[in-house]
Amino acid sequence: MARAGIKVASSPWGPEDQLGALNRLSPEASSAILARADGARSYDLSIDYFVGMPSFQAAGDPSYQLFMSHSPDGTVVDNMNGAGERVNRHVCYSGDVVFMYTHTGTHIDSLSHFGVDGHIYNGFSVEENLGTRGWTKGGAEVIPPIITRGVLLDVAKTRGVECLPDSYAITVDDCTKALSEAGLGLRAGDVAMVRTGRMSFWPDGSKVLGNPPGLSLEAARWLTSQDISAIAADQECVEVGPSQHEDNWLPGHCHFLAEAGVPMIELVNLEELSRDGVAEFCLIAAPIRLRGASGAPLRPIALPLRGN
Incomplete structure (x- = not known):
C-alpha cells in the first residue's frame, strides 16, 4: 500500500486562526445564497437520535x-x-x-478531531492546548453558523447504483462526472456533499456502518483544492474504509482536518435531495457549541434555489 504522507498545515489566515476553510464563508456570500433560496420547500438532512440507533462503538465509545x-x-x-x-x-x-459520543448521528468534526504527530491544524500542540476539559483551540464552539451554497455530488446515481459497493474508493473522475451530470462546478466557500447511497439503508446498522464506500485520498485532495469550506457525506467517515495507506488508518480525516483545515460533516441524509434531483441549494447548518469538543451534533437544512 502507498503512504499518505500527510503533514499539519499552517493557516493562511494567521497563526491564531481556528476556523481554517470556514474563513471562506462571508456575509456577502450568505446573503446572496439566501436571496436565491426557495423557502417554500426544505430538506432536513439530519437523522433522528434514538436508543439503539447505529453508532460508532468499535473503539469503545458509548452508544446513544x-x-x-x-x-x-x-x-x-x-x-x-x-x-x-x-x-x-x-x-x-x-x-x-x-x-453519547459526540460523533454520533449527523454531526460535524471540528479541526481538533484529528491531527498529525501531536499537532492539529495550524500547529496547535497537544501539550499546550489540550486540557482535561477538552481542547482550548479548534473546538466545536468556534464553528460559526454555516450559510452557503451546498452542492450534491451524487456518485451513486452517476454510477447507476442504489448504493456504492463496500469499500469502494471514490475517484476524482467520479467527482467530476457527478458534477458534470448535474451541470455544476464547485466554487470557493461551497460545502460539497457526497452521496454513496449508504443512507438508503438507515437505520439498519449492518448495512449503514462498516467498510464504507467513500472518498479516496486523491479525491479528497482534489475537493479541497476547489476551496470548499466543508465536506459532507452520507456515511460514517466521508472517506473510504479501510484505509488504502499503510502509514495512516484515517488519511482522509488527517488531510481534511489537519492538512486542509476543512471540517467534516458525517451521516448526512441525502436521499431526498437525490430523489428530487436537487443538486444545488442553500445550506443552513449550525452545531451545538460544545466548548473544547472534537465534534458536535448538526442539523443541516437544504433550501432549493429558485428556478431549479
Whole structure:
C-alpha cells in the first residue's frame, strides 16, 4: 500500500486562526445564497437520535442513551421541588438526560478531531492546548453558523447504483462526472456533499456502518483544492474504509482536518435531495457549541434555489 504522507498545515489566515476553510464563508456570500433560496420547500438532512440507533462503538465509545431524570409520577413521590403532592399531580413534569459520543448521528468534526504527530491544524500542540476539559483551540464552539451554497455530488446515481459497493474508493473522475451530470462546478466557500447511497439503508446498522464506500485520498485532495469550506457525506467517515495507506488508518480525516483545515460533516441524509434531483441549494447548518469538543451534533437544512 502507498503512504499518505500527510503533514499539519499552517493557516493562511494567521497563526491564531481556528476556523481554517470556514474563513471562506462571508456575509456577502450568505446573503446572496439566501436571496436565491426557495423557502417554500426544505430538506432536513439530519437523522433522528434514538436508543439503539447505529453508532460508532468499535473503539469503545458509548452508544446513544436517553433516560428520564424526572417523570410526572416520580415528581409526586420524590417531591424534590417541595411543592407537595397536590401541586405536583397538577403539574405534569418530565425531564431527561442524554449520554453519547459526540460523533454520533449527523454531526460535524471540528479541526481538533484529528491531527498529525501531536499537532492539529495550524500547529496547535497537544501539550499546550489540550486540557482535561477538552481542547482550548479548534473546538466545536468556534464553528460559526454555516450559510452557503451546498452542492450534491451524487456518485451513486452517476454510477447507476442504489448504493456504492463496500469499500469502494471514490475517484476524482467520479467527482467530476457527478458534477458534470448535474451541470455544476464547485466554487470557493461551497460545502460539497457526497452521496454513496449508504443512507438508503438507515437505520439498519449492518448495512449503514462498516467498510464504507467513500472518498479516496486523491479525491479528497482534489475537493479541497476547489476551496470548499466543508465536506459532507452520507456515511460514517466521508472517506473510504479501510484505509488504502499503510502509514495512516484515517488519511482522509488527517488531510481534511489537519492538512486542509476543512471540517467534516458525517451521516448526512441525502436521499431526498437525490430523489428530487436537487443538486444545488442553500445550506443552513449550525452545531451545538460544545466548548473544547472534537465534534458536535448538526442539523443541516437544504433550501432549493429558485428556478431549479
